[in-house]
Amino acid sequence: xxxxxxxxxxxxxxxxxxxxxxxxxxxxxxxxxxxxxxxxxxxxxxxxxxxxxxxxxxxxxxxxxxxxxxxxxxxxxxxxxxxxxxxxxxxxxxxxxxxxxxxxxxxxxxxxxxxxxxxxxxxxxxxxxxxxxxxxxxxxxxxxxxxxxxxxxxxxxxxxxxxxxxxxxxxxxxxxxxx
Amino acid sequence: xxxxxxxxxxxxxxxxxxxxxxxxxxxxxxxxxxxxxxxxxxxxxxxxxxxxxxxxxxxxxxxxxxxxxxxxxxxxxxxxxxxxxxxxxxxxxxxxxxxxxxxxxxxxxxxxxxxxxxxxxxxxxxxxxxxxxxxxxxxxxxxxxxxxxxxxxxxxxxxxxxxxxxxxxxxxxxxxxxxxxxxxxxxxxxxxxxxxxxxxxxxxxxxxxxxxxxxxxxxxxxxxxxxxxxxxxxxxxxxxxxxxxxxxxxxxxxxxxxxxxxxxxxxxxxxxxxxxxxxxxxxxxxxxxxxxxxxxxxxxxxxxxxxxxxxxxxxxxxxxxxxxxxxxxxxxxxxxxxxxxxxxxxxxxxxxxxxxxxxxxxxxxxxxxxxxxxxxxxxxxxxxxxxxxxxxxxxxxxxxxxxxxxxxxxxxxxxxxxxxxxxxxxxxxxxxxxxxxxxxxxxxxxxxxxxxxxxxxxxxxxxxxxxxxxxxxxxxxxxxxxxxx
Numbered sequence: 001x002x003x004x005x006x007x008x009x010x011x012x013x014x015x016x017x018x019x020x021x022x023x024x025x026x027x028x029x030x031x032x033x034x035x036x037x038x039x040x041x042x043x044x045x046x047x048x049x050x051x052x053x054x055x056x057x058x059x060x061x062x063x064x065x066x067x068x069x070x071x072x073x074x075x076x077x078x079x080x081x082x083x084x085x086x087x088x089x090x091x092x093x094x095x096x097x098x099x100x101x102x103x104x105x106x107x108x109x110x111x112x113x114x115x116x117x118x119x120x121x122x123x124x125x126x127x128x129x130x131x132x133x134x135x136x137x138x139x140x141x142x143x144x145x146x147x148x149x150x151x152x153x154x155x156x157x158x159x160x161x162x163x164x165x166x167x168x169x170x171x172x173x174x175x176x177x178x179x
Numbered sequence: 180x181x182x183x184x185x186x187x188x189x190x191x192x193x194x195x196x197x198x199x200x201x202x203x204x205x206x207x208x209x210x211x212x213x214x215x216x217x218x219x220x221x222x223x224x225x226x227x228x229x230x231x232x233x234x235x236x237x238x239x240x241x242x243x244x245x246x247x248x249x250x251x252x253x254x255x256x257x258x259x260x261x262x263x264x265x266x267x268x269x270x271x272x273x274x275x276x277x278x279x280x281x282x283x284x285x286x287x288x289x290x291x292x293x294x295x296x297x298x299x300x301x302x303x304x305x306x307x308x309x310x311x312x313x314x315x316x317x318x319x320x321x322x323x324x325x326x327x328x329x330x331x332x333x334x335x336x337x338x339x340x341x342x343x344x345x346x347x348x349x350x351x352x353x354x355x356x357x358x359x360x361x362x363x364x365x366x367x368x369x370x371x372x373x374x375x376x377x378x379x380x381x382x383x384x385x386x387x388x389x390x391x392x393x394x395x396x397x398x399x400x401x402x403x404x405x406x407x408x409x410x411x412x413x414x415x416x417x418x419x420x421x422x423x424x425x426x427x428x429x430x431x432x433x434x435x436x437x438x439x440x441x442x443x444x445x446x447x448x449x450x451x452x453x454x455x456x457x458x459x460x461x462x463x464x465x466x467x468x469x470x471x472x473x474x475x476x477x478x479x480x481x482x483x484x485x486x487x488x489x490x491x492x493x494x495x496x497x498x499x500x501x502x503x504x505x506x507x508x509x510x511x512x513x514x515x516x517x518x519x520x521x522x523x524x525x526x527x528x529x530x531x532x533x534x535x536x537x538x539x540x541x542x543x544x545x546x547x548x549x550x551x552x553x554x555x556x557x558x559x560x561x562x563x564x565x566x567x568x569x570x571x572x573x574x575x576x577x578x579x580x581x582x583x584x585x586x587x588x589x590x591x592x593x594x595x596x597x598x599x600x601x602x603x604x605x606x607x608x609x610x611x612x613x614x615x616x617x618x619x620x621x622x623x624x625x626x627x628x629x630x631x632x633x634x635x636x637x638x639x640x641x642x643x644x645x646x647x648x649x650x651x652x653x654x655x656x657x658x659x660x661x662x663x664x
Contacts, residue, residue: 022348023239031348053348055245059294059313060333094314107314114317115326134224134239 011048012069012160016153017061019054020076026129026142029076033127033146037153049157057103062112068120070160072153073105076142077126085149090122123163125149198624200606208610211603212461213595213628222585230259230576231355237572237587238349246283246340247565249353250276250427251572254561256355259576261553264448265428271546272357278538279343279352280427280563285382285531286336287566288483288524291632292389293329296521297322300396304626305619325392328385335370335377339535342366357550364545371539379536383497386529390501393525408517408601408627411436413469413478414485415593417564418444422491424498424530426564432489433469433479438513442469447562450571456588466595467588478596481568482631483523488513493526495533501526517601520630565590567632591633601627 016037022028031053038051052064057073065071073090092113093106103111105124112119127149129142138146156162201210221240228236234253238245253276258264268276294313301322302310317326342362344350352358371379397404415433419425422444431450433442442453456465457474468477479485487506493499505522508514514523538544561572568590575584591598605627609620 021239023236055348056243058333059290060330060337062330063334094312107312110314111317111326111330114314115323115330134221136239 013067014049014070014072014157014160015064015068016049016051016072016074016157017054017057017064018051018074019057021055023134023136025131025133025135026138027076027132028136028138029127029129029142029146030074032138032143033074033125033150033153036146036150037157040154041157046157057105057108059103059108059111061108062115065108065112065120065122066116070156070163071120071122072156073108073122073124074149074153075105075124075126076129078129078132079126080128082126082128084145085125085127085152087123087125087149087152090124092119121163125153198602198628200602200610202610206610206612208603208607211599211606213599213602222587225582225585227581227583229580230256230574230582231580233572233574233582233585234353234355235349235351244283244287244565244567246279246344246350247563247570248572249344249350250280251561251563251565251570252574253353253355254428254563255559255572255574257551257561258448258559259556259574260355261555262356262551263553264446264559267553268357268551269546269548270543271361272549272551274538274541274543275343275358275361275549276353277427278362278535278544279340281531281534281538282336282339282343284336284426284566285386285528285535286333286340288528288531289329289332289336289386289389291566292393292521292525292528293325293332295629295632296524297325297329297392299626299629300393300400300521304622306622307618311622328388331376332382332385335382338377339370342370354550356552359549361546361549362539362544367539367545371536379532379539382532383529383536386525386532387497387501390522390525390529393522397522404518405516407623408604408630409515410517410600410604411513411515412480412597412600413441413472414488414513415442415469415479415481416486416489416569417447417562418490419494420444423494424486424490424492424502424527425494426486426527426531428563431562431569434489434513436513436515438488438511441472447571448560450560450562450573454588456592462595464592464595465588467593468596479593480597481590481593482520483527484514484517484520485568486564487523487526493530495530495537498526498530498533501529517627517630567591568593591631594631594633598628598631598633601630 016034018030018032018034020027020030022031034051034053041049041051054061077086090105090109092110093104094110105122109119109122127142127145129138131139131142199212200208203209225233225236233256234249237248237252240248254265257268262268298311298313298316302315313326313329316322340350341347344352345360352360375381413433413435415431417425417429418432419429430444431442431447431453432440432444435441445453453470454467455470455474456467458465466474466478468474469479470477487502493502505514505526558575559573563570570590571586571588573586574582577583602624605623609617609623613620
């Protein structure tokens with residue numbers, strides 16, 4: 001999921017990376033947001049934003065972070081403490097539980113750091129989901145949460161510095177409060 | 180005071196499983212079990228859906244080996260649309276599917292070795308879990324290059340899958356009776372002669388180097404790798420018609436612990452005549468067995484170790500050479516050494532790399548004849564060798580083209596009994612006489628299970644979760660100690 005418009009000079013290069021299994025209802029929230037982002041970015045002809053999707057994060061995803069100024073991981077969450085969505089800075093987490101088959105964002109950031117040096121600023125957006133059965137579409141409430149999260153992502157795309165100039169944005173969303 | 184140890188669930192594997200180890204009054208292990216405690220009925224979910232949807236729908240099972248499920252379902256549907264049982268497709272369709280499959284095998288095996296097995300081996304299975312991972316490899320001067328290779332090998336396999344399956348999520352490249360696209364010459368050339376290091380030749384070279392790395396380690400730790408979790412068993416896999424290692428298609432062969440054929444290259448469409456599945460009250464995962472030998476003696480292993488035991492030779496030169504060395508280690512007898520699974524997996528990695536190159540150099544891979552058909556059938560079975568072992572997909576459709584029956588047996592289910600035996604053997608070695616749950620004991624149990632690389636998402640259709648919980652019980656089932664990692 002890439003597009004062809006070239007980035008303007010000095011624009012921050014942003015990767016939006018949605019992951020999860022869209023065949024498991026709300027587990028597809030990451031991809032759902034990525035799809036919405038892809039369509040909007042195409043309409044806006046924004047050359048500095050890449051969108052990608054995956055079933056799950058894996059070690060080779062460190063390669064996607066190269067040449068990026070900002071990475072937004074987007075995932076679904078079962079965590080009941082998250083009201084609608086949350087956003088938090090991802091830091092290197094070499095001690096993260098490591099599966100044979102998927103790794104958390106902190107692990108990707110840690111691996112990037114170990115292989116290539118300082119990683120681009122990375123954030124994890126978690127969208128609250130509710131149902132995880134073998135069905136294709138996300139639930140209505142989860143879609144509502146996704147749209148709220150997309151509202152923030154859109155703001156970040158238009159002004160990436162918001163994450164630095166308004167760190168409370170990220171912090172306030174950490175516990176699920178709305179924008 | 181008899182005790183019971185529970186490890187739940189096992190780290191680094193998907194789904195929800197736990198290990199219980201029962202001790203008697205003398206602190207001796209009397210029983211151990213790998214429990215699978217979650218189940219979601221995928222077979223029931225797919226009932227009523229049009230048969231042509233199955234190759235895409237089955238990828239919902241999990242995101243770990245969707246290509247294997249995609250292709251196994253497509254093979255079953257080939258039978259249903261009358262395109263034959265594996266040899267009725269057009270040359271282009273079969274070769275595109277094989278390329279997709281070997282891309283999947285390559286990237287999956289590379290991941291397992293570089294990011295799981297090698298940290299265990301290079302830093303020691305007694306090392307803290309946070310040190311036994313690829314970041315630790317990347318941070319070390321000595322092994323940094325290994326981490327880079329692992330990342331790039333994964334990338335190459337993923338790109339092959341993307342080019343052949345069409346999409347990154349829910350690929351639809353394989354369809355009943357064929358495929359929906361072939362490679363363009365540009366795509367083919369990129370894999371053969373593209374920018375370094377993402378070229379087929381480099382993948383072969385790195386796979387060879389990985390075997391050398393393993394052998395170097397093996398030379399220094401021979402006793403550990405020869406004796407850790409070793410036990411005799413039957414072995415089952417597909418083999419090619421000529422007895423060659425073939426991971427995409429063939430006939431079912433099983434051998435016993437002495438190498439005698441106990442399932443002699445049967446047509447897998449008839450698997451129900453030879454394989455049964457036992458249900459046990461303490462696990463949602465069934466226990467398959469060869470019916471002729473019965474439940475007690477008929478269980479078997481699948482996966483890399485089993486495949487290199489059942490096949491007669493490997494039809495690519497570099498992997499064949501490695502195979503001869505491997506076979507010589509056990510004097511041609513079946514290899515029952517659990518840790519040699521890593522060796523076998525690397526030989527298969529090399530084989531997959533060689534197969535990808537051969538296929539990419541074949542003109543058929545860019546051909547235009549994509550579909551075959553014939554007289555429709557009501558029932559079909561699709562089998563292939565997935566990274567972790569033999570994968571069965573069996574469907575029956577009604578007159579309205581709806582699936583009315585589905586039966587999936589995944590490799591982790593085939594390996595249910597062997598994993599239980601592996602845990603028991605390690606537990607006996609590590610736990611006897613222990614009054615507490617030690618970290619090395621937990622690590623050893625994990626390492627034994629990880630050699631099979633189980634995918635509990637596939638086996639139980641659960642969403643992966645990975646905490647580790649260890650509980651210790653006395654003879655009256657009273658909790659003595661619990662550890663969560």
